Amino acid sequence: MPGNRAVAYAGAGKVEVKDTDFPELILRDGPGVNPLNVGRKCEHGVILKVITTNICGSDQHMVRGRTTAPEGLVLGHEITGEVMETGRDVEFIKKGDMVSVPFNIACGRCQQCREQNTHVCLNVNPDRPGSAYGYVDMGGWVGGQSEYVMVPYADFQLLKFPDKDQAMEKILDLTMLSDIFPTGFHGAYSAGVKPGSTVYVAGAGPVGLAAAHSAQLLGASVVIVGDLIQERLEQAKSFGCETVNLRVHDDLGEQIEQILGVPEVDCAIDAVGFEASGHGQEATEAPATVLNSIMGVTRAAGQLGIPGLYVTEDPGAVDEAAKKGSLSIRFGLGWAKAHTFVTGQTPVMKYHRSLMNSILHGKANIAKAVNATVISLDKAPQGYEEFDSGVAKKFVIDPHGVL
Template sequence: MAGNRAVVYTGPGKVEVQNIDFPELVLKDGPGVNPLNVGRKCEHGVILKVVTTNICGSDQHMVRGRTTAPVGLVLGHEITGEVIEVGRDVEFIKKGDLVSVPFNIACGRCRMCKEGNTHICLNVNPDRPGSAYGYVDMGGWVGGQAEYVMVPYADFQLLKFPDKDQAMEKILDLTMLSDIFPTGYHGAVSAGVKTGSTVYVAGAGPVGLAAAHSAQLLGAAVVIVGDLKPERLAQARSFGCETIDLSQHDDVGEQIEQILGVPEVDCAIDAVGFEAYGHKTDHEEAPATVLNTIMDVTRAGGKLGIPGLYVTGDPGGIDEDAQVGTLRIRIGLGWAKAHHFVTGQTPVMRYHRDLMMAILHDKAQIAKAVNATVISLDDAPKGYRDFDKGAAKKFVIDPHGMVS
């Protein structure tokens, strides 16, 4: 039997590449696996040889020790791979197919899945609705920052690329379909971005950049991106965004007025989440900053897309409230302005096929927008360190050296 190597969380601030078991079509006991999921048979699943797997900002929350993730957790929920084994009950996915894996695991059978809400599947996580690979409190499904991974419910979930050679030529764009591109797009759609919209995106990390590019695809007239990192703001400007350096300015409305002539936008997107820093500070945490800011600068009747991650347990929170996900949000302001809020995981399957077609037909250049940067599996720990320092890159792990 082949071996398997993977990126493993070994404690706050630390990841290592370790040998792990080769996947089988069953969920075995291990770090983070819900006892009710142990022994779960997955003849509806497949084994993938991982072609690309990306480091995500939400992985960083765990690696920083800002969640209750257990030591030994295999990381990675952004997965693209080649099918090398199919389960007995798989009918339509074949050995040799090159596929994108939605990061949210969904059964296709429950009420939520049938309604298209695959981000809150009721059957894959005994703790709560919704699940993901290699993530804390998500049922314990083994992560895909590895050489090989098991994916359940293959016929329902997997997005097969129509032509393998064409897909490999565009693999750095297509690898973003598992999470970051649909997540950014969902943020823009949730915010009501349309032709002629003015949009503020809080955060110029990969999700923020994906949201900005998505807003452009949806026809936004002006996309303004705010961040504390000059390198990330430069990346946003590289594909036509206006920017606000939040390390120098704390009045976002005033900066928007200098760009648009009015101190507000039609739509806003929170691509930061619960580890937000205060504006014009030296990295002082203020977890409600972004949510309050986007309510302040979005016009009355506007919409707020919130793909940024918020958690119910944060051991490193600045106070007792923040440690259980309770933040000082000005909900009265949002109520008074009749804002529409959309939160939660992204239902990847709602968007990934359309975004794949946009990539294959050269209508989207998401890899360029997020500065996709290929690294080896052995370089993953360094990638995590660089990303944590604010590198304006989206690190793509190439476990088998298949990316040219």
């Protein structure tokens, strides 16, 4: 049996690459594993050799020490791999298949899964609906920033690529199907983007860039991206977006008016989440900034897609309310403008097959949009450090050096 190496959280601001157990078709005890999940048998699962696994902004929240994640937690929920072993209950996925893994873990059997709400599956996390790999308070399923990983409910969840050679040619695009491309698309779709829409995207990190590209795919006439880091905004410009540097220009409505002639957009997307900053040169953390600003610049009866991560506990928050996930949002403004809000994890399985076909047939170029950058497993700590500095890159880890 081969060994296994993985990227693990090692305390605030630190990750490490460590030797770890080769996965089994059972959930063993370990850092972050819910006690009620220990010993859970997964004969419906598979063991994957990881081909690519990406660093996500959601991982970065944990690494900054902004959650209750325990040290030793193996990170990573964006996984693409080759099937090495199948459980006795797996019927349709075969050894050798190359697959994308949705970051939501979903059983396929509960009411929510039957209604396509795979982001809030009722059977995978004993604490509350919804689960993910390598993430705090998500049931303790072991993360996939590793050489090998176990994936449960394989027949239901896994997206098989039709041709392995074709998939490897497009691997930097296809690796985005596990999370950020469906997440960005969900943000745009749930914001009501349609042909001719004007769209504002808050945040030019990878999810924001994916949302901007998705808005273009949905037919938006203008996509405006706002951020505090000029390098990220240059990346948004590279595929046709208008941009606003909110470090330099703190009046978002005024900047939108200069672009569109009016200070409002049809649709807005929050791709920032709970670590939001205020606007302007001296701005500091202000977690409700994005939610309040997009309500302000979205027209009456408009829709707000909110794929940015918000948490129920934020020990490092700026005030006591925010530490419990309570933010000072102008809900009355949203009510008065009859806004529609769509929040929560993205139900990846609603979108990933269609987005795969868009990639394979040359309609979507998500790797270019997010500036996919390949690194080795050993370079993961450096990748986390660079990502935290705000570089305009989406880091793709290549555990076995196959790219």
